[in-house]
Amino acid sequence: METSLIQQYTAKDFKSDQYVRWCPGCGDYAVLNTLQKVMAELGGAPHNTAVISGIGCSSRLPYYISGYGFHTIHGRGAAVATGVKVANPKLTVWQITGDGDCLAIGGNHFIHSVRRNIDINVLLFNNQIYGLTKGQYSPTTKKGYVTKSSPFGTIERPFRPAELTFGAGGTFFGRVLDVDLKSSAMTMMAAAKHKGTSVIETLVNCVIFNDGAHGWLSEKETRYDRVIILEHGKPMIFGKNSDKGLVAEGFNLKVVTIGENGVTENDVLVHDAQCQDSTLQLKLALMEGPEYPVALGVIRDVATESYDEAMENQIAEIQAKAKIKTFDDLIDSCEQWDM
Amino acid sequence: MSNTKTTELENVVVRFTGDSGDGMQLTGTLFSNLSAILGNEISTFPDFPSEIRAPQGTVGGVSGFQVNLGASKIYTPGDEADVLVAMNPAALKVNSNGIKKGGVLIFDEDSFKKSDFDKAGFKTENPFEELNISDTIQLISAPLSTLTQSSLEGFEMDNKSILRSKNMFALGLICWLFNRPIEQAIHFLTNKFSKKPDLLKANIKVLTDGFNYGNNLHLSISTYTVEKSHELPKGKYTSISGNKATAWGLIAAAKKAGLELFLGSYPITPATDVMHELALRKDMGVKVVQAEDEIAGITTALGAAFAGALAATNTSGPGLALKSEAIGLAVMAELPIVIVDVMRGGPSTGLPTKTEQTDLLQALYGRNGESPAVVVAASTPADCFHYAFMSSKIALEHMTPVILLTDAYIGNGTSLWKLPKLAELAEIKPNFAKPGMEGLKVTARDEVSKARYWSIPGIQGFEHRNGGLEKDYTTGAISTDPLNHKKMVDTRQEKIDYISNMIPELQVEGDKDADLLVVGWGATHGHLMTAVNALNKQGKKVALAHFNYINPLPKNTEQVIKSYKKVVVCELNSGQFATYLRSKVPGEYLQYNKVQGQPFTVTELEEHFTGLL
Numbered sequence: 001m002e003t004s005l006i007q008q009y010t011a012k013d014f015k016s017d018q019y020v021r022w023c024p025g026c027g028d029y030a031v032l033n034t035l036q037k038v039m040a041e042l043g044g045a046p047h048n049t050a051v052i053s054g055i056g057c058s059s060r061l062p063y064y065i066s067g068y069g070f071h072t073i074h075g076r077g078a079a080v081a082t083g084v085k086v087a088n089p090k091l092t093v094w095q096i097t098g099d100g101d102c103l104a105i106g107g108n109h110f111i112h113s114v115r116r117n118i119d120i121n122v123l124l125f126n127n128q129i130y131g132l133t134k135g136q137y138s139p140t141t142k143k144g145y146v147t148k149s150s151p152f153g154t155i156e157r158p159f160r161p162a163e164l165t166f167g168a169g170g171t172f173f174g175r176v177l178d179v180d181l182k183s184s185a186m187t188m189m190a191a192a193k194h195k196g197t198s199v200i201e202t203l204v205n206c207v208i209f210n211d212g213a214h215g216w217l218s219e220k221e222t223r224y225d226r227v228i229i230l231e232h233g234k235p236m237i238f239g240k241n242s243d244k245g246l247v248a249e250g251f252n253l254k255v256v257t258i259g260e261n262g263v264t265e266n267d268v269l270v271h272d273a274q275c276q277d278s279t280l281q282l283k284l285a286l287m288e289g290p291e292y293p294v295a296l297g298v299i300r301d302v303a304t305e306s307y308d309e310a311m312e313n314q315i316a317e318i319q320a321k322a323k324i325k326t327f328d329d330l331i332d333s334c335e336q337w338d339m
Numbered sequence: 340m341s342n343t344k345t346t347e348l349e350n351v352v353v354r355f356t357g358d359s360g361d362g363m364q365l366t367g368t369l370f371s372n373l374s375a376i377l378g379n380e381i382s383t384f385p386d387f388p389s390e391i392r393a394p395q396g397t398v399g400g401v402s403g404f405q406v407n408l409g410a411s412k413i414y415t416p417g418d419e420a421d422v423l424v425a426m427n428p429a430a431l432k433v434n435s436n437g438i439k440k441g442g443v444l445i446f447d448e449d450s451f452k453k454s455d456f457d458k459a460g461f462k463t464e465n466p467f468e469e470l471n472i473s474d475t476i477q478l479i480s481a482p483l484s485t486l487t488q489s490s491l492e493g494f495e496m497d498n499k500s501i502l503r504s505k506n507m508f509a510l511g512l513i514c515w516l517f518n519r520p521i522e523q524a525i526h527f528l529t530n531k532f533s534k535k536p537d538l539l540k541a542n543i544k545v546l547t548d549g550f551n552y553g554n555n556l557h558l559s560i561s562t563y564t565v566e567k568s569h570e571l572p573k574g575k576y577t578s579i580s581g582n583k584a585t586a587w588g589l590i591a592a593a594k595k596a597g598l599e600l601f602l603g604s605y606p607i608t609p610a611t612d613v614m615h616e617l618a619l620r621k622d623m624g625v626k627v628v629q630a631e632d633e634i635a636g637i638t639t640a641l642g643a644a645f646a647g648a649l650a651a652t653n654t655s656g657p658g659l660a661l662k663s664e665a666i667g668l669a670v671m672a673e674l675p676i677v678i679v680d681v682m683r684g685g686p687s688t689g690l691p692t693k694t695e696q697t698d699l700l701q702a703l704y705g706r707n708g709e710s711p712a713v714v715v716a717a718s719t720p721a722d723c724f725h726y727a728f729m730s731s732k733i734a735l736e737h738m739t740p741v742i743l744l745t746d747a748y749i750g751n752g753t754s755l756w757k758l759p760k761l762a763e764l765a766e767i768k769p770n771f772a773k774p775g776m777e778g779l780k781v782t783a784r785d786e787v788s789k790a791r792y793w794s795i796p797g798i799q800g801f802e803h804r805n806g807g808l809e810k811d812y813t814t815g816a817i818s819t820d821p822l823n824h825k826k827m828v829d830t831r832q833e834k835i836d837y838i839s840n841m842i843p844e845l846q847v848e849g850d851k852d853a854d855l856l857v858v859g860w861g862a863t864h865g866h867l868m869t870a871v872n873a874l875n876k877q878g879k880k881v882a883l884a885h886f887n888y889i890n891p892l893p894k895n896t897e898q899v900i901k902s903y904k905k906v907v908v909c910e911l912n913s914g915q916f917a918t919y920l921r922s923k924v925p926g927e928y929l930q931y932n933k934v935q936g937q938p939f940t941v942t943e944l945e946e947h948f949t950g951l952l
Contacts, residue, residue, distance in 0.1 A: 016804065018804075018816065045799065046802055047796070047797060047798060047799040047800070047801070047802050048796075048797055050645075050646070050796050052642065062804055062806070063804050063806075063817070065804075066802055067796075067802050068645075068796035068802055068803065068804075069803070069804035069805070069806075070642070070645050070672070070804070070805050070806060071804065071805070071806030071807060071808065072638065072641070072668060072806065072807060073638075073664055073665060073667075073668050073807055076634060076635070076638040076665065079603075079630065079631075079634070079635035079638035079639045079642065080638045080639070080641055080642035080645070081642060082628065082635075082639050082642060083601065083603060083628070083638065083639035083640055083641060083642025083643040083644075083645075083646065083650070084642040084643065084645055084646040084796070085642075085646075086601065086626055086628060086639070086642075086643065087599065087601050087626065087642065087643035087646040087647060087648040087650075088643075088646035088647055088648075088795075088796055088797060090797055091646065091796055091797060108631050108632055108635070109631065109634075109635055109638075112630075112631035112635070311626060314621060315621045315624055315626070318621040318622055319621065319622055319624065322621075322622035323622075324622045324623070325622070326594075326761070327590065327591055327594045327623070327761040328760055328761055330587070330590070330620075330622075330623060331758050331759065331760070334577040334579075334758060335372065335527075335530075335577055335578075336575045336576060336577045336758060337375065337376040337575065337576060337577075338573070338574070338575055338576075339375075339378060339568070339571050339573065339574065339575075339576045339755070
């Protein structure tokens with residue numbers, strides 16, 4: 001029986017025949033490869049996968065995936081993806097977007113797709129710069145940074161994507177670093193399995209216009225002293241030697257060294273990505289160096305009915321009790337008379 | 340017993356006016372529908388302010404509802420009213436120019452007091468003289484408020500609710516004036532207030548007392564009858580607004596095509612009722628996303644089109660401007676989508692509740708690049724159904740965005756609609772990629788129609804990448820090749836041009852051997868046709884060619900236009916269709932334009948055409 005077969009896909013099954021055209025050394029390559037592996041591991045067929053993007057370097061990604069793809073217009077990927085998912089809820093829908101596409105021109109669609117909790121997986125490539133238009137500052141560029149459009153340094157305060165996601169009532173927030181493949185795959189898997197809008201802030205390096213923006217995190221030697229990979233139900237321990245941890249102190253988090261000052265593993269906070277209250281999760285998401293490690297992995301993952309599910313359910317419920325079943329019934333329901 | 344005489348009329352125009360909270364829309368609707376049930380033809384036009392509740396009694400808050408009842412074919416809600424109902428002096432002031440000489444004014448004398456005159460901005464206490472109408476119209480003064488209060492004596496209602504029922508007293512009075520039995524009105528009210536029995540009882544009581552008031556007081560005025568019309572094809576009819584008919588046309592098309600209907604929409608006057616109606620139709624499986632903005636309205640719909648639904652979005656002028664880039668994407672990605680533009684006065688926010696035809700050039704050309712889209716325009720409230728259906732059919736069969744232009748006048752107005760059966764409607768065969776075509780490229784298309792094949796996500800073997808970048812004609816891969824771009828531009832244009840094979844030819848109505856050809860498009864048909872018919876009756880040689888398909892134009896357009904020596908293009912803008920026609924069928928065109936946020940009047944058209952002969 002065909003139904004008893006479990007189709008096994010490999011990353012190759014998700015590679016299209018198109019030549020990948022990002023700049024050599026671009027962080028997007030690593031994310032694309034990881035995504036293709038994750039898609040294969042998820043087990044869904046390429047033809048049940050839709051990848052939707054807006055405009056920008058990262059938004060070229062749909063061309064490189066062998067499923068159904070739609071490279072749309074600047075900023076509108078979230079809205080297009082919403083329509084795709086609502087119209088065809090069986091599809092696994094990925095939205096590919098960048099910090100300009102998602103948080104500047106597409107900011108409105110982003111917060112509203114998060115608010116509605118439409119079941120899509122959003123890969124937000126954050127390189128803190130406009131690459132495709134050749135190097136203007138973006139809504140996530142650090143204040144004071146010199147770019148072509150801010151020759152004397154930006155005077156703008158940057159967005160922190162986590163704050164927007166949490167502020168819009170997000171049910172899933174994760175963060176990955178282009179070069180950290182294992183935690184990236186783990187986070188994307190969790191995002192795909194989450195029902196609702198899964199936002200993954202994807203820290204990627206633009207080698208041309210903003211090289212090293214995340215360099216502080218990327219160096220292999222020091223990386224695991226500077227990032228913490230969060231996993232639900234596990235103690236928040238990090239460091240090259242796994243000797244550092246996060247504890248609560250007053251209203252704040254604090255980094256401690258296990259074994260110093262009588263601190264033991266038991267004192268370290270255990271991550272709860274499923275906690276409805278997002279206060280502590282947001283604190284984790286906003287941690288910055290050098291005082292704190294930057295959080296990677298699944299920071300928030302809370303189950304709630306998704307928008308598309310709610311729409312299907314409402315239609316089914318109304319249809320079950322409706323007297324009007326067909327178009328001719330609808331016509332008959334009119335106040336009508338003979339002439 | 341009444342000894343008043345009865346006048347038989349071919350058609351009669353009644354206009355109900357009052358504060359926007361006075362219930363004039365309901366009163367007008369009830370009166371129109373019961374007249375239709377009695378066999379009259381009807382055409383209605385609601386005219387309301389954009390303020391939801393402007394200060395009471397001021398001219399800014401006047402709401403009106405006009406209906407034209409006919410014993411024979413009528414095409415418009417009429418120009419001037421035979422009977423004007425004015426619930427306050429402000430309503431009279433706003434509408435005083437719209438009463439026929441010798442017409443009847445029914446007013447609530449309780450609301451015609453010093454303070455009411457002040458609120459309406461009258462300088463004296465005799466508004467009729469001030470408006471210079473005291474000699475030309477017949478007045479029926481009735482203390483509607485007091486009469487309603489005494490009618491409802493003993494009912495457990497607060498005074499505010501009691502006074503709110505005075506519209507029913509006016510309705511009763513009008514029913515008497517037009518020799519309408521009130522049973523039908525009672526039947527409507529029973530349906531409307533079935534869940535509010537107390538309110539129903541009160542409304543029926545006031546309605547009946549209003550009718551009897553006219554009957555018993557021997558009001559010294561002639562009453563009217565309008566005989567049944569025998570010109571309509573026999574069948575079951577209802578009265579339907581353009582916006583509702585549009586919504587139902589989309590539903591019918593989805594059913595006929597075997598697709599789900601998806602609407603992405605953002606509220607905007609006067610288009611929102613299309614969304615309201617579709618949001619209600621979960622029983623029909625319609626999916627409506629009320630989007631975060633106009634852009635998301637169309638882009639969610641484009642996502643749905645990509646995913647395999649009949650996708651639509653509805654809006655008005657400012658929203659169409661916001662959707663421009665996404666319509667361009669639909670052109671480039673060759674996806675089917677219907678964009679309904681219920682036009683209103685512009686530019687910018689303009690006149691949100693008033694009608695105009697000023698979005699035509701925006702619909703035709705308001706995009707970057709060579710970006711042809713189909714443009715269709717509906718003519719009457721009822722035929723919005725047909726044109727929404729046809730817009731969907733064209734979109735699905737030819738893989739193109741279709742912009743359907745209606746306007747505030749037909750969107751909110753109602754006309755009689757012969758109820759269709761789904762089986763009677765044309766077949767819709769979306770241009771799906773078919774089994775056996777597995778592996779086809781995103782740009783693969785029907786060789787004859789140039790329509791791209793539609794592959795729906797979820798089906799194995801048809802995976803593809805679409806998008807807004809130019810694609811190679813053959814491989815579908817992104818391409819900046821100069822000659823390929825030219826070929827793709829030409830192909831997208833040919834695809835639209837080919838649709839002229841599918842649409843009906845342009846018809847000439849009226850005296851075909853005419854000295855003057857009147858040309859119109861969209862919602863002006865009723866006024867133009869009425870004027871042309873009237874002139875024909877006077878023996879004047881005038882004909883009408885009216886367009887519903889704008890891009891592409893009907894194939895015989897040039898042939899029709901060139902058959903007449905004198906052509907006048909009439910439209911509610913400064914000459915947009917005339918400009919377009921000149922580019923398509925070069926020649927000399929006269930223009931008659933009106934940009935006042937109001938429909939044409941038949942009178943002004945007749946005068947103008949007579950002057951041209």
